[in-house]
Amino acid sequence: MMFQIKHEKDNSKKYIQIAIFLSIITLFEVALFYTTNFNLPAILIILSFIKFVIVVGFFMNLKFEKKLLKLFFLLGFVLSIPFIFILFLERNII
């Protein structure tokens, strides 16, 4: 596995690797903003989603947590869906 976090051991190197990876994605996002207009929103949403998942999974350790905590966090997303749906509906996107 790319980033395996072992608890109660010094994982600082792994965390630094993850941070470098996140920085590269951020740099790529800004570069895309200046260089392309082709499907820019879609690409940026995907890239920020990747960053989001990495921070939640590895920095917040959710990947290694119990299923109940994963469900709790997922609940927030499920409850957010109506807001996004209303937004799309009002803007005639769907």
Next chain:
Amino acid sequence: MSNFSTTQDHESTGISNQKLAMWLFLSSEVVFFAALISIYLFYKRLFALGDLTPEGLFDIPFTSVTSFVLLMSSLTMVLSHNYYEIKDYEKSKIWIFATAFLGTVFVSGQIYEYTEFIQSGLTISSSIFGTAFFFVTGIHGLHVVIGVVLLIATGSQMGISNSNRIYSLSIESLALYWHCIDIVWIVIFTAVYLIP
């Protein structure tokens, strides 16, 4: 020894109550910010400031730097938690203060950005776009300020008490809160600043 120090919390889920409560709180924060960002996206195009468009106002290179600073603060926070877990309390304390410093740099950048916008004519009452923008980024900034205060308070108390269990839970909760601030900014940076 008092009964309070030996009595364990009732944890039928196998997860500490504090941790469970923290994750529920973070889940509610996700809903809260999803609503705020939706409001911003909804009102983004409703402005009446002549040439003042979001694209013309935003200084992307500057905001990218402040976003990078906040991202690095997530690294320093996770390092602090990591060193606490391996019982290297001195390093944990150093990284906690480094996180507080980076959080302060981020907030300073946000204040500078606000000053520039206000000088350009964009205020919280100048247009619906202005209200939505200052509300979304301001509420996030307030979360960062609260986080910085909690970081300084926790870091300052770390050397005073030897109650490792209490601090272990506090640092874990604080780390979760700080990372949540970071993930919210990841979404705000993309949705508010980058998406045309």
